[in-house]
Amino acid sequence: MRSPLATIIIKELKDLLRDPRVFLGIVVMPIIIFPIMGGAVSMAQTSTYEALKTVKVACLNLDHGQWSEELISFMDSNQQIDLIVLDAQSVQDAVAETAKLGAPMLIVIPKGFSENLSSYTPAVISTIYFVKKYSFTEPAIGDVVNSVLHEFSELVSSKLVESAAPNVNPEAVLAPFSVQEETWIKGNVVRIAPEQLIGVVLTQSIMLPVVIMVLILVAAQVAATSVAMEKEEKTLETLLTIPVSRFTILAGKLLGSVAIAGLGAVVYTAGFMMYMNAIMGPFLQALNVPVGITPLGYAIMGVSIFLTLLAALAIAITVSVFAEDVRGAQSLLGFIIILVIIPFIVLMTGDYEYFPLGLKIALFAIPFSHPILVVKALLAEDYLFTAYSIAYIAAFTVVVLYVAAKFFATEKIVTAKLTFKRKARR
């Protein structure tokens, strides 16, 4: 014979997993959504890459000197640039002609360009971008042209140094020294620029909170739906009169939802990792540096997530008791969703360390901030903060569970009601 708690948990699992909404939301959606997201992002990247394979560039040469001719032939020989030299007499005409040609960029070589260069006087080349679609490809086109112009500038410098001082190595003048960037991390000095390293760590610290946020939202939905369904179908009244303690019923519902949320966590994490691998994998492998969360850190993170989940589920279950049906429960849950999303957005866009004290306290008070704060603290190896965080969230969860249990023990579980239906429906 199973214990009443196990019986309720198994019933919850059967009932929830057979619910097409739960099954679709927890199992099917991530399996479909994340590969689609990964595919869409890589398709977008491929299309940008394709668009940059050959860039149509118009050029107005008002100089017709030695260096401008050399620049035109330099650009012409570059396979990425499809150069169109215009016959226009003025910049205004050239702009009109470029627009007609549909070229995204016009380079204007001014009169006196060659003369300036030959006399060691800095010259100016104008580049005009034709912004039409506000897409990510447009600035990338500018980068392609700028990089070609930069290469030509280095070539000119080299030639000018050569002619001015034939016995000097132009490279020693143009770049007398170079910088070898290294970063200290966890006692190791690795040959990598700090911005690249932080990029990798940030990817991890963004990826995990996204998964955690989705998990909390899904779990809260599952728990609220489970109780609301019981109310809607009046099975809750029957359940509350069976010879089992109210706390066992509450615990059974909570643990059933936790199990479903755990399944959701695994599927979502796997889906998200597949997605991240699709777009970041080769880059992360190439870095090969010991950054990120340690196994102990993952254990601490797991405890934090579990406690936050329990708190979220207890709140969702208590709140959904006030709803008459599933739709009402979803509306009430909107308040919890706000409390989950606000810390997520604030912590993703800013640095907790530098927030004003009031905001810090508010974020610390919201239980759903903690998995994100813990992830950040773990990346910084601030274990003291994680200890405080876990102590707080544990205390919060105990209080919420106590309130939920007390609530379950009263008649309010049957009589509490907040209606969202329009009265005119009947």
Added chain:
Amino acid sequence: MYAVYIEDLRKRFGDFEALKGVNLRVAPGEVYGLIGPNGAGKTTTLRIVATLLIPTSGKVEVFGYDVVSQASEVRRIISYLPEEAGAYRRLTGLEYLRFMASFYAKDGEELERMVEEGARISGLGGKLKEKISNYSKGMKQRLLVARALMCHPRLAILDEPTGGLDVVHAHHIRRIIKEYASAHGTTVLLSSHNMLEVEYLCDRVGIIDNGVVLVEGTSEELKERYDAENLEEVFVKVAGGA
């Protein structure tokens, strides 16, 4: 000792007083029917006896156990069927019976016996292997009544057990309640709008209106007292034809 003992039971919901001093006694083995118009206080009374609601004042006992201070003892000996109750749609009928029986059975053997009895009472046969979402309203109610009776409660509290059912299913349910109660000596406290049903099923009847039990007695006693041809006429005379 009474199976159900209710004395001066009052229940307030905010400003609204749903029960204004209900007095009621049900003897062990008796089938007692509570009848009354909508909002009379039938469901509130049954919910208090079923330990779902707490009385504002008054005394309610089930086989000597107080429904407030000894609620868990009461829950061990009662079985409650709410009005318009549902069952877990995504479980099969058999899974539902097994789920509910597991809270009452002491061992695996008793569990199987209860499930078998529930299956027999429901009369749903092979349909029990199907998900409850495929059941008609009548089939679902047969399953729920079977669930309420299979665990051999000392007191079965049935709120409108045949409400909204067609004649065939309603007849089946009335028959099984009557047969089961007489075969097992189970006390039944039920509410109904159907006077024929109450006359057929109940040993005694109480007419409740506006939170008070107005009259009690057997159908015959009431018909005689009010010089009525049937219970419906008694009801109209007592409840004022409202």
